[in-house]
Amino acid sequence: MRKPSGSADRSDFRQVRLLPQQSQEALALSAEAGWNQTAEDWRIMLQHGSGVGFRNRQGELVASIVSLPYGNVDWIAMLLTRRDSRGAGLGTRLFDIALDTVRKSGRGAALDATPLGKPIYERHGFHSVTVLRRMELRTPAETHGAAHGIQAVEAPHTAALAELDTGVLGLDRRWLIAELVRQPQLVMLTDVSDPDSLLALRRGRIAYQLGPLYAGSPESAMRLTAAAMATSAEQPLFVDVPERQAEYLGRLASLGFREQREFTRMALSHTTCTGRPEAFYAMAGPEFG
Template sequence: MNSKLKNIVFRPMVEADISGAMQLVLAENWNQTEEDWRMLLDLNPELCLVATYKDTIIGTVTAMNYKDQVAWIGMMLVSKDFRGLGISKNLLHTIIEKLEGCTSIKLDATAAGIPVYRKLGFLEELKIDRMVVPAFNGKLDNTNKDTVKPLSQADKEELSRLDLKIFGANRMELINALKKRNKAWYIVRDEHMVGYVLGRPGLNFFQIGPLMAETTDDAINLIEIVLKEQVGKSVVIDVLNDQIPFKQRLTALGFTCQRSFVRMYLKDNSFAGSVSKQFLIAGPELG
């Protein structure tokens, strides 16, 4: 047995672990912040796990449980010095066991992770492209922006109905947590909400998403409102691969594809929602 294994402990994450978890984020050059970790802990404390070696954080995994309908596994990180010891396998098996009551378990996998997840029974659903712009130039089309309005507390019920219809599961606790961190917008047609967008600051980029909308034009109007306040800043988005006209507009705005993820599911996919109206995900760790 490797001598390191004797000193590795697997346990629930606590707030004091955030600084150690951030060291793993920094090592991989991911975009999550301390505030992201706090949000994950606040929303699902029992689904945030760490592996430690002599009190140092060497591995993490989290999950978001959306009312036992869909759960999202994310933040699977293992220190490079401790890879090949079965740490990620242990964390993953433990988090899946904790999600036994969930109808569907999902994750957004990198190319390296796909073979691992296939062995566990995960099936592929769709592809997601990460697109970035290092410094947004501010060249926007101002058409129809008068129909885009800031979200308020009074819009909560209509937002909940729209997101449930398009995303497919109830994730309003997440939506409310994200709304507190930055401005949020929705678009109106015939006096009804037909789309919305959220965003938040990240470690390296401002992340836009989720973005749900009835049409591509609605989605473009929404993202351009957000981009208007990000001129000169770095922006990242995770866009569904099949949203071709939307991606063409993003390319015209200066975005380029950085890498791709594959959305995978375990057990069941009955809460997939209306995929054609899903444009940007909230993030690979959130869905």
Template sequence: MADTEPVAIVELGVNDAPGGFALSTEARWNQNEADWRFFLTNGIVFGVRDGTHLVATAALLPYSAGNAWISMVLVTERWRRRGIATRLVDACLDAARQRGLTTWLDATPAGATVYGPLGFAPTLQLRRLRLEHSTHATSTTLANFDIDTFSARDRRAMGFERNALLAEFGARTGSRVVSCGNAMALVRDGRIARHIGPLFADSAADALMLANAISQSESGPLLIDAIASQEQFIVGLTGAGWNIERPFQRMRFGRATAQSEELPFAVAGPEFG
């Protein structure tokens, strides 16, 4: 299709999960096909096709208390620099306005320069860290934790509930909700690495003890999206062999609808908040 031809934005369905997965795989993101099915089943996902081939996406995932997350803004290489990503985000914002939703997103530094002029305001910052192989041993024992108690703590951290998301995560093959002392975290599969988060704790020392215990119980690479202001936790992770891959900027469009009661140490991921 020529650059000058109009681009039609369509709403996608669950059968588009393989096409969305192909786009995030091209971008070398960590989402798996189960993540795409969740977005397409529980959210509003817009896309652009070249014939039957999906070439761009953006998703709006509603949560409770008038909140929603925008993510999965992807355009295949050949279709970039045509303004498609901006149009897809506008479609998500229009859908959110129609439903009275405050929208959030976690942007890369390049993305933040695009979303700022659209009206998004920065809130907190994240740091994505990766661990290839654990560099130290620990004798800490992990305990399994129930998803309802975990969801209640997530609600205090977010200011709104995400029970459907966390229950779906917890029910997936390979997922674990684990605790160590008063720290707790969810561990789940990704395409290229297992992901830790959300992670809650009463102190950085407790959060680090849990992260270390998880790393010792896992055999493959791990990712974690830590809150940047939890500096002691991040320093502890890097000292244990984790490497900072990239920053993310959390941004909000519209007024805050709820106040969080605690700051987590790590989040569910930039695509989920």
């Protein structure tokens, strides 16, 4: 029988390394929290990153954290504790493990924080970089045919896409772009009139995730968004937008998108990510940044 929430003790759990073949177990944690990740997202993270968790006495996975290598920066994500195992400090312990690894390596660290997590990360030396608004479309909006000049991107162009991604975000995510391009259900688009443009649309557990989205102007961003909406098969759609992109946010609202929640992008004080924020219109989800 499971203990009531808040009665767990650290001695009830053992620390474990998380492996790609455990992605279905990990999915149960993020699904309980209502998050949008899929088992394939977990496989990608655990194959390329470092995952740590805790199992209870019954051998069930009850807590997790993942660190993803983005060049000289570790992206920290998927800090989760199952409801019936909270109160034993598992999340705090996992975050300490991730930070200890970062500090010993001399690397930087960044993450996307919920409002509840933000003050905790601030106490650990993280500072705010930008605020992102999760915009959600539940009722399909009408689209007016294919957007002129929008075309699909094929796998052979992965190197160019990775170069664009690095230039905009200031993070080296070549392995992630290569993984995304190989996903059979992924839609990746570009605006032929905009050399700075890229949009990825992938199926999540509860909604499509639109992002990353890079563009040279709000007009280009909207052309790509309209094309993605026409592709999403009338399913719910999430797009996480930096608040500095006020014009794009306004246009999304006019199409029926509503703000669901916010994230704060945060980084340790010594972390440097020199990119081009003016071209950054949407992230790839808080798991990937």
